[in-house]
Amino acid sequence: MGKGQPAYTDEEFVAAIRRDDDRALAQLYRLHFPMISHYVLQNSGTDDEAKDVYQEGVMVFYEKVRDGSLELSCQIKTYLYAVCRRLWLKRLTEKTRFSGRLDDHEPYLETGAEADLEVAEERDRQLGTMSQALERIGEPCRSLLEGFYLLDKSMQQLTAEFGYTNADNAKNQKYKCLVRLKKLFFSQYQEHEP
Amino acid sequence: MKTEADYFALFDAYRAGTLPADERAGLELRLAADADLARRLQEFEELTGTLTAYGRRLALRRKLHAIHADMEAEQAVRLTPLAKVAEEDERHERFATGQAPRPLLRISRTEEKLRAFWNSHRATMMVAASVAVMAVFTTLLGLEWWRASQRPSLYGYTVLRREVERIKQTQRSMNRTLNQIESAPEKSNPGKFSGTGFALTADGYLVTSYHVIQGADSLLIEGRDRQRLRAEPVFTDVAHDLAILQIKDKAFKGFGRLPYSFKRGQSDLGEKVYTLGYPREDLVFNDGSLSARSGFEGDTGFYQISIPVNPGNSGGPLLDDKGNLIGVISGRQMDVQSAAFATKSSYLMRLVDSLGSAGAGQPYNLPRSNQLTGTSRPQQIRKLQDYVFVVKVYE
Numbered sequence: 001m002g003k004g005q006p007a008y009t010d011e012e013f014v015a016a017i018r019r020d021d022d023r024a025l026a027q028l029y030r031l032h033f034p035m036i037s038h039y040v041l042q043n044s045g046t047d048d049e050a051k052d053v054y055q056e057g058v059m060v061f062y063e064k065v066r067d068g069s070l071e072l073s074c075q076i077k078t079y080l081y082a083v084c085r086r087l088w089l090k091r092l093t094e095k096t097r098f099s100g101r102l103d104d105h106e107p108y109l110e111t112g113a114e115a116d117l118e119v120a121e122e123r124d125r126q127l128g129t130m131s132q133a134l135e136r137i138g139e140p141c142r143s144l145l146e147g148f149y150l151l152d153k154s155m156q157q158l159t160a161e162f163g164y165t166n167a168d169n170a171k172n173q174k175y176k177c178l179v180r181l182k183k184l185f186f187s188q189y190q191e192h193e194p
Numbered sequence: 195m196k197t198e199a200d201y202f203a204l205f206d207a208y209r210a211g212t213l214p215a216d217e218r219a220g221l222e223l224r225l226a227a228d229a230d231l232a233r234r235l236q237e238f239e240e241l242t243g244t245l246t247a248y249g250r251r252l253a254l255r256r257k258l259h260a261i262h263a264d265m266e267a268e269q270a271v272r273l274t275p276l277a278k279v280a281e282e283d284e285r286h287e288r289f290a291t292g293q294a295p296r297p298l299l300r301i302s303r304t305e306e307k308l309r310a311f312w313n314s315h316r317a318t319m320m321v322a323a324s325v326a327v328m329a330v331f332t333t334l335l336g337l338e339w340w341r342a343s344q345r346p347s348l349y350g351y352t353v354l355r356r357e358v359e360r361i362k363q364t365q366r367s368m369n370r371t372l373n374q375i376e377s378a379p380e381k382s383n384p385g386k387f388s389g390t391g392f393a394l395t396a397d398g399y400l401v402t403s404y405h406v407i408q409g410a411d412s413l414l415i416e417g418r419d420r421q422r423l424r425a426e427p428v429f430t431d432v433a434h435d436l437a438i439l440q441i442k443d444k445a446f447k448g449f450g451r452l453p454y455s456f457k458r459g460q461s462d463l464g465e466k467v468y469t470l471g472y473p474r475e476d477l478v479f480n481d482g483s484l485s486a487r488s489g490f491e492g493d494t495g496f497y498q499i500s501i502p503v504n505p506g507n508s509g510g511p512l513l514d515d516k517g518n519l520i521g522v523i524s525g526r527q528m529d530v531q532s533a534a535f536a537t538k539s540s541y542l543m544r545l546v547d548s549l550g551s552a553g554a555g556q557p558y559n560l561p562r563s564n565q566l567t568g569t570s571r572p573q574q575i576r577k578l579q580d581y582v583f584v585v586k587v588y589e
């Protein structure tokens with residue numbers, strides 16, 4: 001790993017990520033990437049697929065940590081391995097090229113990854129619907145909402161950017177957009193509800 | 195009536211905590227009483243929550259991409275200087291020691307691709323390979339089985355032909371084999387062969403097989419008394435595998451009277467015959483019957499006899515029950531049980547006669563009377579043994 005960087009323990013990693021420490025995240029990312037990369041390549045994957053699967057796995061872990069809902073009963077390494085293994089399995093099934101068992105190096109451990117993944121999948125679906133709703137809402141609502149909620153711009157900034165006469169106008173516009181988004185979002189989201 | 199946008203503005207302010215205290219209390223009261231309003235607030239919260247989560251997710255994804263790109267760039271940077279340093283080191287080394295450079299463990303792009311290909315298609319390729327192997331073996335076995343099923347009607351014929359083929363080969367290799375036969379007993383003394391010979395006349399003529407003395411520089415005759423006498427070939431008959439030797443040694447005083455006589459005619463089938471010879475250092479007796487009046491491949495110059503002969507027996511005398519010399523042991527057929535061949539004495543006689551009438555040298559005084567007739571076999575052998583010799587050949 002990088003020279004001169006502090007070596008974290010698992011607890012320190014979790015604490016640092018909670019503090020929004022990007023260096024810790026980067027280091028965690030580098031630390032475990034070779035393992036997952038090796039695993040995916042061993043099981044008929046490519047470099048890009050390994051990257052995707054790993055990033056998805058890290059995201060699950062990261063979001064759990066930020067939620068404060070992570071109950072780690074094992075090492076981060078094992079948790080990531082379990083999550084990525086599960087993700088890769090799913091991808092292989094989707095590709096339908098998967099013909100049987102995976103080449104496992106460690107026995108599959110009870111890491112709680114399964115349950116976490118189900119939650120994450122639900123969340124993915126929700127976020128996917130949101131993304132679609134944003135696609136369909138049209139300008140300038142899309143830019144306005146993205147600016148406020150996604151890019152964390154202040155109302156003043158947005159007022160200037162979109163040429164509103166004052167912040168209240170911009171705010172009103174924002175609320176109107178929100179109403180439209182709400183319709184789009186809930187109509188789609190509920191459609192998919194099982 | 196408030197529009198939904200107004201409610202949203204209200205909720206937004208409520209969540210942000212910018213709502214004046216009295217309005218806030220009023221809203222909370224209404225929320226507790228009005229389920230519809232509460233649902234609206236919940237929906238608003240879900241919507242904004244999802245939006246923020248989506249934003250965070252996008253940010254995180256960007257972050258991870260950046261980290262990954264960083265990592266890859268770092269690796270690339272780390273790899274290049276290392277390779278350069280290694281190369282430089284090597285160059286230094288080469289100049290310093292004058293040795294060839296060690297091969298670098300560097301993986302080329304093509305190999306990388308090949309490795310990736312192998313990794314992803316390994317299982318498939320292995321299955322393909324095993325299928326190919328099985329197909330090959332099945333084909334071979336099938337062909338073999340098919341050929342075998344075609345064969346039965348020809349089976350006897352084939353075998354017969356093979357037999358004939360083998361006999362032909364043996365014929366060709368016979369002379370070769372016989373040469374090797376002589377070498378066997380004298381293995382400890384390389385470059386020296388031995389066979390058997392016997393007296394033709396009392397004054398120093400001997401008979402042996404041609405192949406025994408073939409290629410000889412000098413010949414030594416050694417009898418039972420271990421006395422060695424120098425001899426020279428006088429005449430050879432390659433076709434009948436015969437050689438006549440003459441002892442050219444000053445110490446030689448003559449054999450004395452020979453106890454056996456030579457048969458000019460043909461012997462009969464089933465006649466009991468025996469031979470004496472030197473397949474090893476001692477004189478060895480063997481007997482059997484005359485089994486055919488022709489030799490190898492119907493060669494009428496030979497008898498086939500059922501005597502087990504061994505390397506070194508070549509050139510030995512073949513006698514019948516009455517003590518008549520009827521042949522000279524020549525060889526055997528390797529693939530047939532105890533089938534040995536001996537040159538007929540009639541051919542030996544014809545050769546001697548032709549030599550005598552040609553007047554080349556002294557006449558041959560062949561023994562005329564037979565002292566062995568009517569005596570028992572041990573007695574015959576006792577008389578005979580002094581006239582059978584080892585012929586030692588030096589090349």
